[in-house]
Amino acid sequence: MRILIVEDNPDILANLYGFLEPKGYTVDSARNGYGGLALASENKYDVIILDVMLPGLNGLELCHKLRSELRTPTPVLMLTARDSLPDKVAGFESGADDYLIKPYSLVELDVRLRALVRRAGGQHVIGRxxxxxxxxxxxxxxxxxxxxxxxxxxxxxxxxxxxxxxxxxxxxxxxxxxxxxxxxxxxxxxxxxxxxxxxxxxxxxxxxxxxxxxxxxxxxxxxxxxxxx
Structure with a gap:
């Protein structure tokens, strides 16, 4: 599974790398929205992990651009500390496929990522x-x-x-x-x-x-x- 992480917090990013890479996943990352948009336009990913609060281009804006401009069908999992219903609705309306509230379990994160890939038609990643x-x-x-x-x-x-x-x-x-x-x-x-x-x-x-x-x-x-x- 190839994953793009767009996250500006270095500690969270390090934790994600430390958890996902030992599982055999290939991980790329960007520290801001514009960097994430560039990587998503240049490479093919199985799933994208996207923080909402990003410098320059926030996660909602980035997700909207992924869907409206790049026309990418890649599943997007949003990470955020905002847990109100309006915030969740805004995330889904921007084009996100799933939504995980901080703090979260890394095991649950992995389960959700694999479920997103399967639903997107990527069963071969796990099924082989x-x-x-x-x-x-x-x-x-x-x-x-x-x-x-x-x-x-x-x-x-x-x-x-x-x-x-x-x-x-x-x-x-x-x-x-x-x-x-x-x-x-x-x-x-x-x-x-x-x-x-x-x-x-x-x-x-x-x-x-x-x-x-x-x-x-x-x-x-x-x-x-x-x-x-």
Missing amino acids: GLRFGGLTFDPELQDAARDGVKIVLTKTGYVLLRCLMAAAPRIVPREVLEEAVWGENRPESDALRTHIHALRQAIDKPFPFAMVHTVPGVGYRLALPDAPG
């Missing part, structure tokens, strides 16, 4: 499944296999597998995995370690080499025997 080495996973069917041998996981195991495979062979920080599983209600105990152990038992134990690797103090990654690190 994930592959890394001999490991395959269809997130929609929750169908996993290694070297053709079916792997059965818990609900949490499938979430972790999707995150690791989407980023493979890059490292996925612990915080990203915890956010994907528990959202903002992360457990105080080291529950993630327990779920990773169960994932290893299913994916690695019956096979000749381990694919799930711990990066001490950072997170976890999938790797093949000839991969560096």
Whole structure:
């Protein structure tokens, strides 16, 4: 999935990059409305994340231009701290497809983005499944296999597998995995370690080499025997 983020807050932008890129998404960004308009006119995106309060050209004006001038059908998800009904109506009337109020859960953001892409006819982005080495996973069917041998996981195991495979062979920080599983209600105990152990038992134990690797103090990654690190 290729995503354009138009957001002027550097902290929010950094959080979005840190959450979305490990999932395997390609992310471009602009810090103002005119920059966002330029990128949208030059490139093809699967979805656009658009802040309402932007310098120069605000989000409502930018969305209107995307629809009326560029004639782009790309789904637009608006982010805003304004939660009144008139504000929501204004967002939809400008051409937005969905509306998320700050502060928001990054997990919910991801779910909404994928739903927008599917409704826009982009099911292939998710439906084609994930592959890394001999490991395959269809997130929609929750169908996993290694070297053709079916792997059965818990609900949490499938979430972790999707995150690791989407980023493979890059490292996925612990915080990203915890956010994907528990959202903002992360457990105080080291529950993630327990779920990773169960994932290893299913994916690695019956096979000749381990694919799930711990990066001490950072997170976890999938790797093949000839991969560096």
